[in-house]
Amino acid sequence: xxxxxxxxxxxxxxxxxxxxxxxxxxxxxxxxxxxxxxxxxxxxxxxxxxxxxxxxxxxxxxxxxxxxxxxxxxxxxxxxxxxxxxxxxxxxxxxxxxxxxxxxxxxxxxxxxxxxxxxxxxxxxxxxxxxxxxxxxxxxxxxxxxxxxxxxxxxxxxxxxxxxxxxxxxxxxxxxxxxxxxxxxxxxxxxxxxxxxxxxxxxxxxxxxxxxxxxxxxxxxxxxxxxxxxxxxxxxxxxxxxxxxxxxxxxxxxxxxxxxxxxxxxxxxxxxxxxxxxxxxxxxxxxxxxxxxxxxxxxxxxxxxxxxxxxxxxxxxxxxxxxxxxxxxxxxxxxxxxxxxxxxxxxxxxxxxxxxxxxxxxxxxxxxxxxxxxxxxxxxxxxxxxxxxxxxxxxxxxxxxxxxxxxxxxxxxxxxxxxxxxxxxx
Numbered sequence: 001x002x003x004x005x006x007x008x009x010x011x012x013x014x015x016x017x018x019x020x021x022x023x024x025x026x027x028x029x030x031x032x033x034x035x036x037x038x039x040x041x042x043x044x045x046x047x048x049x050x051x052x053x054x055x056x057x058x059x060x061x062x063x064x065x066x067x068x069x070x071x072x073x074x075x076x077x078x079x080x081x082x083x084x085x086x087x088x089x090x091x092x093x094x095x096x097x098x099x100x101x102x103x104x105x106x107x108x109x110x111x112x113x114x115x116x117x118x119x120x121x122x123x124x125x126x127x128x129x130x131x132x133x134x135x136x137x138x139x140x141x142x143x144x145x146x147x148x149x150x151x152x153x154x155x156x157x158x159x160x161x162x163x164x165x166x167x168x169x170x171x172x173x174x175x176x177x178x179x180x181x182x183x184x185x186x187x188x189x190x191x192x193x194x195x196x197x198x199x200x201x202x203x204x205x206x207x208x209x210x211x212x213x214x215x216x217x218x219x220x221x222x223x224x225x226x227x228x229x230x231x232x233x234x235x236x237x238x239x240x241x242x243x244x245x246x247x248x249x250x251x252x253x254x255x256x257x258x259x260x261x262x263x264x265x266x267x268x269x270x271x272x273x274x275x276x277x278x279x280x281x282x283x284x285x286x287x288x289x290x291x292x293x294x295x296x297x298x299x300x301x302x303x304x305x306x307x308x309x310x311x312x313x314x315x316x317x318x319x320x321x322x323x324x325x326x327x328x329x330x331x332x333x334x335x336x337x338x339x340x341x342x343x344x345x346x347x348x349x350x351x352x353x354x355x356x357x358x359x360x361x362x363x364x365x366x367x368x369x370x371x372x373x374x375x376x377x378x379x380x381x382x383x384x385x386x387x388x389x390x391x392x393x394x395x396x397x398x399x400x401x402x403x404x405x406x407x408x409x410x411x412x413x414x415x416x417x418x419x420x421x422x423x424x425x426x
Contacts, residue, residue, distance in 0.1 A: 005030070005031055006027050006028065006030070006031045006288065006291055006292065007027075009026070009027040009030045009031070010023055010024055010027035010288070013026055013027060014329060014330075020281065020330055020331050020334055021277075021280050021281040021284050021285075021331075021334065022284075024281075024284045024285050024287075024288045024334060024338070025284035025287070025288075027288060028043070028284065028287045028288045028291055029043065031291050032291070038291070038294075043287065046286065046287045046290050047283045047284070047286070047287060049286075050282060050283050050285075050286030050287065050290075050337075051279060051282065051283050051286075053161050054238055055157050055160060055161050055167055055237065055238050056157070056161060056279070056282070057238050057241070057242075058152070058154075058157050058237055058238045058240075058241035059154050059157060059241075059275060059278055059279065060271060060272070060275035060279075061238075061241030061242050061244065061245050062108065062110065062152055062154060062241045062244060063110055063113060063154075063271050063274050063275050063278075064245050064248075064267070064268070064271040064275075065107060065108065065241065065244035065245045065247075065248045066104075066107070066108035066110050066113035066114070066117060067113060067117075067267045067270055067271050068245065068248035068249055068252055068259065068267060069104070069107065069108065069117065069219075069222075069248050069252070070113070070116065070117035070120075071252065071258070071259055071263050071267050072248060072249075072251060072252015072253065072256055072258050072259040073252060073256045073258035073259075074219040074222070074248065074251065074252060074256070075100075075104055075117040075118055075121065076121055077212075077215050077216035077219045077256075078100055078103045078104055078216060078219050078220070079096065079100045079118065079121055079122065080212040080215065080216060081103070081212055081213060081216045081219075081220065082096045082097075082099035082100040082102075082103060083096040083100075083212075084209045084212050084213070085099055086098075086099050086186065087202060087203075088202070088203055089190070089202065090190070090193050090194055090199045090200050090202060091189055091190040091191075091192065091193025091194065091198065091199040091202060092190075092199065092202040092203075093125060093126060093129050093131075093199060093202040094126065094131065094136075094139055094189040094190075094192075094193060094198075094199060094202075095186045095189055095190055096122070097118065097122045097126065097136075097139055097140060097143050097189075098139075098143045098146075098182055098185045098186050098189065099182070099186070100118050100122065100143075101114050101118050101140075101143035101144050101146050101147065101182075102143075102146050102150060102178065102179075102182045103220075103223070104117060104118055104147070105146045105147040105148075105149070105150040105178070106150055106151070106152075106222075106223035106226075106227065107152070107222045107223050107226055107244055107248075108147050108152075110147050110148070110154055110274075111144045111145045111146070111147035111148045111366065111369050111376075111377055112144070112147075112274070112369075112376055112377065112380055113147065113274075114143075114144040114146070114147035115140060115141060115144040115147075115377050115380040115381055115384070116380060116384065118140065118143075118144065119137075119140040119141075119144070119380070119381055119384040119385075120384055122136075122140055123136050123137055123140055123381070123384050123385050126139070127385075129199065129201060129202060130198060130199075130201070131198055131199070132198075132395070133385055133387055133391075134385075134387055134391040134392050134394070134395055135395040136385065137381040137382060137384070137385035137387060137392050138370075138378075138381070138392050138395040138396040138399055139185075139189065139395075139399070140381045140384070140385075141369070141370050141375070141377035141378050141380065141381035141392070141396065141399075142185065142370050142377075142396065142399040142400075142402075142403065143182075143185060144369075144377050144380075144381075145366040145367070145369045145370060145377060145403070146178055146181060146182055148332070148362060148366050148369070149174050149177055149178040149181060149362060149363055149366055150174055150175065150178035150179075150182075151170075151171035151172065151174045151175065151178075151227065152171060152226065152227070152230075152237060152240070152241065152244075153170075153171065153174055153362065154278070154333075155332055155333065155336055155362045155365065155366070156170040156171060156174060156358065156362055157237065158282065158333055158336045158337060158340075159336050159340050159358045159361060159362060160358070162286075162289070162336055162337050162340040162341055163340040163341060163344040163354060163358065165344075165354050165355060165358055166355070166425075167237045168230055168231070168236075168237060168425075169355045169421050169425055170355055170358050170359070170362075171227070171230065171237065172231060172420050172421050172424055172425070173355050173356070173358075173359050173417040173418060173420065173421045174359060174362070174417075175420055176410075176416040176417055176419065176420060177359055177363055177406070177410045177416060177417055180406050180409065180410065180416060181363075181403055181406045184402055184403075184405070184406050185399070185402060185403075188398075188399075188402050218251045218255050218256075219251065222244070222247055222248070222251070225243065225244075225247055226240045226241075226243060226244045226247070227240070229243060231424060278333055281331055281333045281334045281337075282333055282334075282337055284334075285333070285334040285337035285338050286337055288337075288338055289337055289338045289341055289342075292338070292341075292342065293341055293342075305346050306346070306349055306350075311350075312350040312351060312352055313412070315346070315347070315350050315352075316352070316360065316411050316412070317411075319343065319347075319360070319364075320360070320364055320407065320408070320411060323335070323339075323361065323364040323365060324364060324367060324368075324371075324404070326339075326365075326368070327364060327365045327367055327368020327369075327371060328368060328371045328372070328375075330368075331368075331376070332365040332366070332368055332369070335365055335368075336361060336362075336365065339361070340358075340361065343357070343361070344357060344358075353414065353418060355417065355418065355421060356414045356417050356418055359410065359417045360407070360410065360411050363403075363406075363407050363410055364407060366403075367400060367403055367404060367407065370396055370399065370400060370403075371396075371400060372389070372393050372396075375396075378392055378393075378396065
């Protein structure tokens with residue numbers, strides 16, 4: 001059967017350490033060429049069809065907006081406000097890292113961008129305050145995953161496209177889970193600081209609340225403009241991403257004056273590279289998903305799971321465990337494009353709201369950003385902190401436990417995701 005051959009070929013390439021996008025693409029080509037199942041012309045056609053979706057335009061725009069925010073001084077001002085909120089207590093500097101990531105996530109849509117933008121400031125500050133360098137890097141990597149849970153979120157856009165679910169509904173459903181995880185991380189770091197004795201000197205020095213809020217006014221207004229436009233029905237999420245770019249550029253260049261003309265090309269280059277990597281994965285994952293769907297694998301898997309699994313409780317538990325393992329080895333974008341069309345119909349057959357299921361998938365795969373051996377946030381945080389990967393893993397295990405506990409709550413308490421969605425869209 002073609003679907004079996006595709007999966008075996010892909011897993012074999014994974015084991016050979018072939019890059020994820022290349023593994024998926026070669027497996028798809030293998031299924032088409034070697035198995036002789038489909039005319040090879042379908043390769044180019046499907047690659048075009050997969051990328052020819054208007055919502056995908058939001059991905060490069062949100063990435064560019066995040067990079068402009070970092071270069072234009074917006075991230076530093078958001079950190080100052082975050083420190084005003086939670087900074088003046090033992091462990092407050094660590095809590096500031098979490099809050100800053102939550103605010104930055106509300107306009108960036110990318111966990112990696114959040115890691116670099118906030119981490120470049122917070123990790124050195126945490127180390128200077130006496131926090132262990134590996135723990136500070138682990139905290140930053142974990143907090144940054146909120147960038148794909150709190151909207152706007154690139155993985156939510158991908159899920160919406162792959163599963164034909166409203167991106168606007170996914171965005172607003174992400175607020176509850178994002179706040180839950182954010183508050184859980186804050187509680188954990190404050191307790192950890194008191195138990196270990198770290199952060200006793202975390203006091204606000206020379207930082208007046210009024211001044212900090214005034215300096216960050218335009219930065220804080222950005223989520224209001226972007227998300228307010230979406231939920232107010234003024235713009236689509238894709239159009240909002242373009243507005244985010246324009247807003248970040250104007251504020252960074254003409255209001256803060258920190259974005260120089262000489263910075264524009266490096267920012268564009270960085271954004272293009274990040275966007276191309278994601279879109280390359282999406283294109284080949286989409287071709288792979290097309291072949292799997294053509295073989296009727298989703299219907300077969302769905303029928304098997306319904307016959308074997310007796311309840312939605314067990315289905316969600318198995319899905320979470322499987323996605324947790326998959327997230328350790330496969331990039332989130334590829335996993336969503338391939339798995340969403342397979343799992344969403346099954347979830348519907350169990351009476352699970354597709355928006356709720358989308359949040360479960362996104363949160364679960366967000367954990368993959370901080371799980372070894374391929375957690376991209378871990379590599380980014382290690383690069384900022386200048387430490388090796390083996391040093392960051394021990395403290396990360398506890399953070400993974402905190403986030404996974406929140407995932408279980410999100411999974412079995414649907415109103416956390418759906419209450420705000422139902423209030424706005426129903």
